Amino acid sequence: MxxxxxxxxxxxxxxxxxxxxxxxxxxxxxxxxxxxxxxxxxxxxxxxxxxxxxxxxxxxxxxxxxxxxxxxxxxxxxxxxxxxxxxxxxxxxxxxxxxxxxxxxxxxxxxxxxxxxxxxxxxxxxxxxxxEDGAVPGAGAVLGTGAVPGVRPALCAAAEPWARAVPEAPTTAPLSPRTRAQVPIPAPGAPADTPATPTPTPVPAVPAQPGPGCLSPAYLALARLGRVDHRLALSAADCEALEARATEWLARGVSTDYLTQALTAGLPARVDSPVGFLRHRLKDKIPPALPAAPDIPTGSARxxxxxxxxxxxxxxxxxxxxxLCRPCRQAAHGAALATDAVNGHAAGREVRAYVNELRDLLKAP
Incomplete structure (x- = not known):
């Protein structure tokens, strides 16, 4: 076999x-x-x-x-x-x-x-x-749901029984003595299955204050100028007054870092009115508006x-x-022609030698 x-x-x-x-x-x-x-x-x-x-x-x-x-x-x-x-x-x-x-x-x-x-x-x-065809799959796709990247599946499978043996945390935490004392006791005539409803404590209303997430990037960039250079420290009212002009800068495609660098570069030794100084800089140094990049269709790029x-x-x-590209194809075609020419030349020499032999035989007595 x-x-x-x-x-x-x-x-x-x-x-x-x-x-x-x-x-x-x-x-x-x-x-x-x-x-x-x-x-x-x-x-x-x-x-x-x-x-x-x-x-x-x-x-x-x-x-x-x-x-x-x-x-x-x-x-x-x-x-x-x-x-x-x-x-x-x-x-x-x-x-x-x-x-x-x-x-x-x-x-x-x-x-x-x-x-x-x-x-x-x-x-x-x-x-x-x-x-995404042909991309390297993620760790979750290779090891399965719940697998740990860098750990072999066998180790993860061995760890599963241990993970299942851990008791779940209780959904209701035990009451402390102080909390237990504040819970009202139901009346004697009330049914045992009726839960006691505690009286809600009124919470005083606190006025909502805008956090950092509610502020615009232009406002935050202006507010941070005083930390970059103390000569450009602005108040909240100054930041609100200049926010519209700074937003125009960001609308023209510049970043907040570019805006900060442009406003803090080449400062004089003394700035008497930071808000007036920045108002002039925001107006005079505003970057040019660039045309939007043309949309490239997805199918055009191979x-x-x-x-x-x-x-x-x-x-x-x-x-x-x-x-084959054109130079390699031409080189291969030229090599083939040269080989054919050599073979044809050799064949021609063989024919001439054969004819000469026939002529010699004819001349023989």
Whole structure:
């Protein structure tokens, strides 16, 4: 009985690695029979790798004993030209939490450029609709609800019985002797199940005072000027009088730190009227109003870019036919023409030698 040795799999980081293309035919022994020996060997190994396996040249060369990194890289480039794979960059995340992940889409069935372009365009639309695809899951999603980040699930499961054994705190706290004395005792004729209702104590009304959360950022920035420089100490009435002018500054896109620095820079040695001095500064140094930034439609920025299989240059799928950029494609085409010319020249020399031999035979007696 023949034992089959499975390839050693090196997993890539979450979001990276191999991704299988859809609508592939079932595996067969002659899937890559038309490829050269090296490409057939590398393709058979890659085809048996699971999704998420590392697909960089260095990792594959460590797992393939017959070929080095340069040979594996050349084989992957040839497989891209043959229509079996595409290397892509995918933008994952939203807002400021974004990163590029590198994936290799693999198809056992050879595809043409039109199929790959349509498939990668669909992947780009899906990535725009789901920008978190491929991101590293949070600790709660990996460990489960109630898990502690950095602790293995087995330890959390072992801690659950101990957590359940802790008694719950009583919902009603015991009454102190002083509180018990203040609770009225029900009358003798009252039913035992009727709760005694204590007489509410009237609470004097306290006028509501505006807290720091009710004040505007412009008011707070003006109020803090006296702490930055004592020469600009303002009263509450002064802050209310200048609040409208300071709000105009913030409405033009500046921050409170910018406002504070502009008002406190280059102060004279003595400021007789802080409110008058700041009123002039708020009027004379107000920043210019900038036009609003144009809204960029979400679909205009691509989240899936194809990489050249030879040099790694990114681009749109239709700009990299066969997975190669224009310089690499021209270099490969020139090398192919040179090889054909050498082979044709050798064939021509063989024909001339054969003709010369025939002429020698004709001259013989």
């Amino acid at each position: 023949r034992t089959r040795i499975l390839p050693r799999v090196s997993e890539a980081k979450p979001g990276y690695g191999k991704r299988s293309a859809p609508d592939q035919r079932p595996p067969h022994a002659d899937d890559f029979a038309l490829l050269p020996e090296r490409e057939r060997y590398v393709a058979g190994f890659v085809d048996h790798l699971p999704d998420g396996a590392a697909m960089n040249v260095k990792t594959l060369a460590k797992q393939l004993p017959l070929y080095g990194q340069q040979a594996v890289g050349s084989a992957l480039t040839a497989l891209s030209v043959a229509g079996h794979l595409r290397r892509v960059r995918c933008l994952v995340g939203e807002g400021e939490q974004v990163r590029w992940v590198f994936r290799t889409f693999w198809s056992r069935t050879a595809r043409d450029n039109e199929w790959w372009n349509a498939y990668l365009d669909a992947e780009d639309h899906r990535a725009v609709a789901d920008p 989240r899936v870019m194809v990489e050249c299989a030879q040099c790694g240059t990114p681009g749109r799928p239709d700009a990299l036919p066969d997975g």
